[in-house]
Amino acid sequence: MAESRSKLVIVGIGDDGLAGMTESARRIVAEAEVILGAPAMLSLLDGLSGRKEALEPDMPAALRQVREALASQRAVLVSGGDPLFYGVARYLCDRLGKDQFEVIPHVSSMQLAFARVKESWEDAYLTSLAGRPLEAVVDRIRTAEKVGLFSSDEHPPNRLARALLDRGIDYFRAYVCENLGSPDERVTQAELTDLASMDFDPLNVLILIRKPNRPDQASRAGRHRLFGNPDDMFAQTLPKRGLITQAEVRSIALAQLDIRPDSVVWDIGAGSGSVAIEAAQLAYQGMVYAVEPEPADVALIEANAESFGVPNVRPVPGRAPEVLASLPDPDAIFVGGTGRQVVLVLRSAYARLCPGGRMAVNVVTIDGLATALETLKNLTSEVQVWNISIARGIEQMDRVRFEAINPTFLLAVTKTPDVSD
Structure with missing residues (x-):
């Protein structure tokens, strides 16, 4: 008969270590076979017999440590204060499931x-x-x-x-x-x-x-829209001018990605970074990774991010899917360029997308649409598809005429949790 796997207990501790813990929390830590935690937390637990293992600062590496610890009969992870208040517990529960853990909080230092x-x-x-x-x-x-x-x-x-x-x-x-x-x-x-x-x-x-009766200092970011900024507000390389994801398409795509203030976002094939930058304005407490193989465009991403005042855009030089392995799991993914590896890129990106996360794919050709649609249908049961054709009004003398922009296709999916997990 297979032995059932125990839960990993996440215990909050204060700067006074064991002395400040409740009797039940102290007993759980004292009886643990494996104790994970940051070095500063482990240093407060001298004299315990459990094997202490410093948690890696890189979160994907820490996640692997926690998975290994879950196989132990009595595993404990110690975290400062309340582990669910800007602590590690939320990250672990989101990625491995709440049923894998028990959380015993301490008074938060806040x-x-x-x-x-x-x-x-x-x-x-x-x-x-x-x-x-x-x-x-x-x-x-x-x-x-x-x-x-x-x-x-x-x-x-x-x-x-x-x-x-x-x-x-x-x-x-x-x-x-x-x-x-x-x-x-x-x-x-x-x-x-x-x-x-x-x-x-x-x-x-x-x-x-x-202090009482002091007015706000005005924001310096008022000249930019939150999203849907005009295309010419972004620096672009001259040969590629016009290949930027158009403002209207960006707006629809960002709406479909359902970006939250603390989201982790990938922009694959970022070009000059228009989607990444507007995603960063929405995810102002999160991080946006702009994957781009062309060195000239990587420089443009950096310049545009500085112009828009969004330091939470991180350019990632290189090609997908190879460079994706080094990035944290995303809550939202925009794919605007895949080269010839469209199937591999979409599969790799979807595999890393957090459960409940959204992925939007922008393609400009019928062949690209067919390939992307078939690939996404093999990954999930429901794929939304739009054919976006837009004409912008332009004043000419005393009349208005409409100038069409290149039609494009947008696909979007939600990653549903794997019931087999």
């Missing part, structure tokens, strides 16, 4: 930080600076009343303070809460101008409280 400064947090903008574009976070802070931020090595409190001051956002009182719950806990109150020159322990939470 909750502790607000308690230390005696402010409520139910109406605050809460986020983490780790893996998120600084510009998008700053723009959300601009209109907030209260802010709670998990700092990161790349974006410590002093760098965020300088970014805010550079944009004229000087109307917050700041608190930096370090090593919460540990003997060397410290809470520092400062003006942003002072904070910009101060250093803090990496384990910190930054709280910003808006």
Whole structure:
């Protein structure tokens, strides 16, 4: 008889380690055969007999470690604070299934930080600076009343303070809460101008409280539309001008992709990056990977991303499907160029798409439509198809005439979970 596989328990811990845990949580960790976690978390668990294994910082690699740990009878993963509040638990549950895990939370350091400064947090903008574009976070802070931020090595409190001051956002009182719950806990109150020159322990939470009666600083991103920007707003190589995904087609495709603020998006065959850039404006807390083999177009993606102020676009030089292996699993995929490997690219991309994710494919020829449609039908039961023909009105003297743009085809699918998983 096959032995049933146990769940992996995800346990939240504070900076005081075992001493601050409940008796039941402490017993689960003490009896574990395998203990996964970040090195800083594992260092708080000296004296336990379980084999400690540092979790890889690269999430696909960490996912493989967790899959291996699930085969153990008593496996535990330790995570700081509440593992479901900007912790690893959500990522694992989304990819491996909620029924594979049990979550035992600790008090979140964010909750502790607000308690230390005696402010409520139910109406605050809460986020983490780790893996998120600084510009998008700053723009959300601009209109907030209260802010709670998990700092990161790349974006410590002093760098965020300088970014805010550079944009004229000087109307917050700041608190930096370090090593919460540990003997060397410290809470520092400062003006942003002072904070910009101060250093803090990496384990910190930054709280910003808006000063009374201070108006918002205007956003500097008002000249661009969220999506559907005119084609000529994007830099393009002259021989390829006109081959950009047209504004109207981009708008339909982005609507079909159902991009959320924290989505991971792939743009395969990105060209000058028009779809990637507008996807990044929608996924302002996420990341967009623009896959493009032509070096000249990779440079254009970088230039257009800088022009639009979207630092969460990451150009990926190379051809699909080879370069896809290095990317995190996407929530949405746009395929605008596949070369001669259309079948292989679509199959590889669909295989990596997260369950419930959307993929849109833009093709311009009848042969390309037939191949893409047949491939997608072999992958999923329902494929949506559009023939998009658009004519734009142009004023000529005192009349309006319509100039047709090249007709194109758009296909879209949703990835349904594999019932056999």
